[in-house]
Amino acid sequence: TKTLRETLQDVIPAKQEQLKKLKTEHAQAVVGDIKVENIIGGMRGLKSMLWEASVLDPNEGIRFHGLTIPDCQKVLPPAPGGKEMTAESMLWLLMTGQVPTAEQSRQLSQELASKGQLPAFIEQLIDSLPQTLHPMTQLGIGVAALNHDSSFQSAYEKGMKKSEYWTHTYEDCINLLARLPALAARIYRNVYHPGKEIPAIDKDLDLVGNYTNLLGFGGNKNLTEYLRLYIALHGDHEGGNASAHTSHLVGSTLADPYLAYSAALYALAGPLHGLANQEVLRWQQAMQKELGDNVTHDQIKEYLWKTLKSGQVVPGYGHGVLRQADPRFIALQEFCESRPELMASSTIQLVKKTYEVAPDVLKEHGKTKNPYPNVDATSGCVLYHYGLTEYKYYTVIFGVSRALGAITQLVWSRALGLPLERPKSLSMDALEKLIKSS
Ligand code: NMX
Ligand code: MLT
Numbered sequence: 001t002k003t004l005r006e007t008l009q010d011v012i013p014a015k016q017e018q019l020k021k022l023k024t025e026h027a028q029a030v031v032g033d034i035k036v037e038n039i040i041g042g043m044r045g046l047k048s049m050l051w052e053a054s055v056l057d058p059n060e061g062i063r064f065h066g067l068t069i070p071d072c073q074k075v076l077p078p079a080p081g082g083k084e085m086t087a088e089s090m091l092w093l094l095m096t097g098q099v100p101t102a103e104q105s106r107q108l109s110q111e112l113a114s115k116g117q118l119p120a121f122i123e124q125l126i127d128s129l130p131q132t133l134h135p136m137t138q139l140g141i142g143v144a145a146l147n148h149d150s151s152f153q154s155a156y157e158k159g160m161k162k163s164e165y166w167t168h169t170y171e172d173c174i175n176l177l178a179r180l181p182a183l184a185a186r187i188y189r190n191v192y193h194p195g196k197e198i199p200a201i202d203k204d205l206d207l208v209g210n211y212t213n214l215l216g217f218g219g220n221k222n223l224t225e226y227l228r229l230y231i232a233l234h235g236d237h238e239g240g241n242a243s244a245h246t247s248h249l250v251g252s253t254l255a256d257p258y259l260a261y262s263a264a265l266y267a268l269a270g271p272l273h274g275l276a277n278q279e280v281l282r283w284q285q286a287m288q289k290e291l292g293d294n295v296t297h298d299q300i301k302e303y304l305w306k307t308l309k310s311g312q313v314v315p316g317y318g319h320g321v322l323r324q325a326d327p328r329f330i331a332l333q334e335f336c337e338s339r340p341e342l343m344a345s346s347t348i349q350l351v352k353k354t355y356e357v358a359p360d361v362l363k364e365h366g367k368t369k370n371p372y373p374n375v376d377a378t379s380g381c382v383l384y385h386y387g388l389t390e391y392k393y394y395t396v397i398f399g400v401s402r403a404l405g406a407i408t409q410l411v412w413s414r415a416l417g418l419p420l421e422r423p424k425s426l427s428m429d430a431l432e433k434l435i436k437s438s
Pocket of ligand 2: 236237240241242273320321374
C-alpha cells in the first residue's frame with residue numbers, strides 16, 4: 001500500500017507537465033475581462049488564481065476534484081466504527097485527486113497521531129496566554145510558533161534546490177496538521193475548563209477522534225461523528241476565500257507553512273468569514289432571549305427586519321460566490337434530520353425555521369446577491385446541542401478544518417514552482433486616467 005507522500009510523488013509529474021503546457025501553449029489565451037467593478041468590488045468574480053483541489057460553482061456548490069459532497073460521503077472511507085468521512089480521507093482526496101482505501105486512510109491516521117504531540121514550549125506558550133484572549137488569536141499564535149521546527153525554513157537556510165521545496169513543505173504541512181488537535185484542544189481546555197487533565201493522544205484513533213477526546217468529549221460518539229463530517233466539509237472551498245487566499249499569498253513569499261497558515265487563521269477570524277459561525281449562535285440566542293423558545297415564523301421575520309434595519313448583516317446568509325443554499329448547509333441539515341434527538345432541539349429548530357423565512361426577507365430587502373444560507377447558518381447549532389456550547393470557540397474548529405485545503409495548495413504551489421503573488425494595484429486617479437485613455 002502506498003503512503004500519501006508516495007502517492008503524491010506519483011501524481012506530481014503529470015501536473016507539472018500540465019502546467020508547462022499551459023505556459024507554453026496557452027499563456028496568451030484570454031479567459032475574461034477586468035472591469036472597474038472588479039477592482040473596486042473586492043475582486044469578486046475575477047478568475048485570477050490557480051487552486052488545484054476544489055472548484056466552487058455558484059449554483060451547484062463545492063466540488064473536490066470533481067466530487068460533490070454527497071459523492072464524497074459515498075466514497076471516502078470513514079473511521080473504524082463510524083459512518084462519516086474522515087479528515088484524513090478528505091486530505092488524501094484533496095492532495096492527490098484519488099480516493100484512498102480504508103487501509104491508506106488508517107495509516108495516515110496513525111502517522112498523524114504519532115506526530116501529534118505538542119513541543120513543551122508551545123504548551124507553555126499557550127498556557128501563558130490570558131484566558132480572555134479570543135481562542136482564534138491564541139490558535140494563530142500557536143501555529144506561528146510551531147515554525148520553530150520548520151523543515152522548510154532550515155533547509156532554505158542551508159540552500160536547498162527548488163526541486164526540493166515541496167518535500168520540506170509537505171513535511172511541515174503534515175506536522176502542522178498532526179499538531180492542530182492538541183493545540184486547538186489545549187486552548188479550549190485553558191479557556192473553558194482550566195485545571196482538568198488533558199488525555200494523551202491515542203495512536204489508534206483518527207485525527208478527529210483524537211481531537212474530540214482531547215477537548216474532553218471522548219465518550220460522545222455523536223459529537224465525534226458530527227465533527228468528522230464538519231471538518232471534512234469545511235476543508236476546502238476553492239482558493240479565493242479570504243483564509244485560503246491569505247495562506248496562498250503568504251506561502252508564495254516562501255514563508256514556511258506554519259507562518260502561511262497562521263496568517264490564514266487571522267483572515268478566518270473576521271465576522272464576514274469564519275467568525276460568522278459564532279455570530280449565528282450569538283444572533284440566535286439574542287432572538288431566543290427576546291422572544292422565548294417557541295418562536296413563530298412571523299416573529300423571526302420581524303427579528304430579521306430589525307437586524308437589517310439596524311444596519312447589521314444577517315449572519316450565516318449571503319456569499320461571495322454561491323447563489324443557492326450552500327450544499328454544506330444542506331449536508332449538515334441532513335445530519336440533523338437523520339437524528340430525532342437533534343430535531344427536538346429548540347436551537348436546531350430555530351435554524352430550520354429561520355431558513356424557511358430568511359430568503360424571502362433578504363430578497364425583499366434587496367441588497368444581498370445571495371439570499372440563501374451558507375454553512376455557518378447551521379454549523380454551530382449541533383455543537384451547541386451536543387454540549388460544546390462555548391460559541392467563541394467555534395471558529396477554531398473551522399480553523400482546524402481549513403488547514404486541509406490550505407496545506408494541500410501550499411504543497412502544490414511549491415511542487416509546481418508557482419511564483420510570488422503580486423497583483424498590480426491602482427490609485428483612483430490612476431484608474432480614471434486609464435479609463436480616459438481606453
Ligand atoms: N445580511 C444583510 N446584508 C447582506 C448580507 C446579509 N447576510 N449579505 C450581503 N449583504 C449586503 C452586503 O453587506 C452589501 O451591502 P452594501 O452594498 O451596503 O455594502 C450588499 O448586500 C451586497 O453584497 P453581496 O455582493 O451580496 O455580498 P458580498 O459578496 O459582498 O459578501 C458576505 C459576502 C458573505 C460577506 C455577505 O453575504 C455577508 O456579510 N454575510 C453575512 C456574514 C456571513 O455569513 N459570512 C460567512 C461567509 C461564509 N464563511 O464561512 O466564510
Ligand atoms: C468558505 O468556506 O471559505 C466560505 O464559504 C467563504 C468563501 O468561500 O468565500
